[in-house]
Amino acid sequence: MSEYILGLGANLGERITTLECAGAELANHPQMHLLKVSSLYETEPVGFKEQPDFINGAVLFSSDLPPKAFFRITQTLETRFGRIRNRPWGPRTLDIDILLIDSISIETERLIVPHPQLRYRRFALLPAAELAPNWVIPGSGCTVAEALADCPDSGRLECIVSQHHFLKRVREVQQWALPSISASKG
Numbered sequence: 453m454s455e456y457i458l459g460l461g462a463n464l465g466e467r468i469t470t471l472e473c474a475g476a477e478l479a480n481h482p483q484m485h486l487l488k489v490s491s492l493y494e495t496e497p498v499g500f501k502e503q504p505d506f507i508n509g510a511v512l513f514s515s516d517l518p519p520k521a522f523f524r525i526t527q528t529l530e531t532r533f534g535r536i537r538n539r540p541w542g543p544r545t546l547d548i549d550i551l552l553i554d555s556i557s558i559e560t561e562r563l564i565v566p567h568p569q570l571r572y573r574r575f576a577l578l579p580a581a582e583l584a585p586n587w588v589i590p591g592s593g594c595t596v597a598e599a600l601a602d603c604p605d606s607g608r609l610e611c612i613v614s615q616h617h618f619l620k621r622v623r624e625v626q627q628w629a630l631p632s633i634s635a636s637k638g
Contacts, residue, residue, distance in 0.1 A: 454554050455487070456513045456522060457583055459567070459576045461547040467507040468492060468613060470533060470546055475511050475618075476625035477529060484522075488512040489622060490579030492613035498573065498605075503543045509618060510551065510579035519553055523563045526550065551580055557590040566590055574605040582615060 458478075462470045471492060479486040492509040515522060526548040533546035551567045558565040566589050570576055577600040580587075585597035592599065613621075 453514045453516050454519075454556075455584075456515060456550060457552040457580050457587070458511050458513065458526065459508065459547075459549040459551045459579065460511060461506050461508045461549075461575075462545060463497065463504045463506040464543050464545045465534075471507060471509055472618070472621040472625050474529060474533065474546055474548065475622040478511070478513065478525070479622060479626050481525065483515050483517050484525075485514045486511065486622070487514055488583050489615055489619045490582040491611050491615045492618055493575060493578065494608075494610045494612050495575040496607040498575075498607065506575070507612070508575040508579060509613075510576070510583055512583040519550070519556075519558055519563060519565065520560070523550060549576070551576055552584070552587060552589065552596075555588060555590055566592075571599045572603065572605060574600065574603045574607065575609055577603055578609060 460471045460474060475489060478484055490510040492507050495506045495508050497503050497506060530546050530548055535544050535546050549567050550563065550565050551570055553565050556565065567576065570589065571592060577596060581596045581600045585595060587596050588594065589596060589599055
């Protein structure tokens with residue numbers, strides 16, 4: 453079993469509801485076990501600034517799926533939620549990034565772990581630090597908490613949903629949502 457920290461984000465539509473539903477759909481996958489969720493934060497966009505603010509958070513899962521299969525499932529879920537990739541750093545209905553997987557590094561054409569921008573994005577580090585502050589970021593020699601303390605990002609970050617409330621909502625949605633991401637798509 454591997455542990456995955458996923459970064460979640462949305463800046464179009466019902467942003468909080470989208471993240472709750474995405475967390476629940478992933479948790480309903482038969483090969484994914486939700487361990488923890490972070491708080492949710494409203495954050496300024498990075499890169500392309502002329503777009504709505506984001507809601508960002510993170511979730512920690514354990515899974516026996518290999519990283520490429522796990523990645524395909526996250527990409528499928530983004531598409532199902534209406535994600536259109538037409539501009540780097542552009543607006544999105546749902547963004548799911550694999551930030552960390554245990555203490556391993558991966559580099560393929562489509563998947564790089566740890567996420568290449570993780571150490572420079574407070575909106576990703578703060579939620580990840582709530583989940584696993586002592587995880588060492590492969591290749592950096594520093595923990596998630598240390599990377600957060602050293603992060604150069606000074607963008608606005610406002611907690612708008614507590615960990616407790618986010619987890620409660622994910623579990624509620626999980627109860628009434630039918631599993632819609634099958635293991636066969638992994």
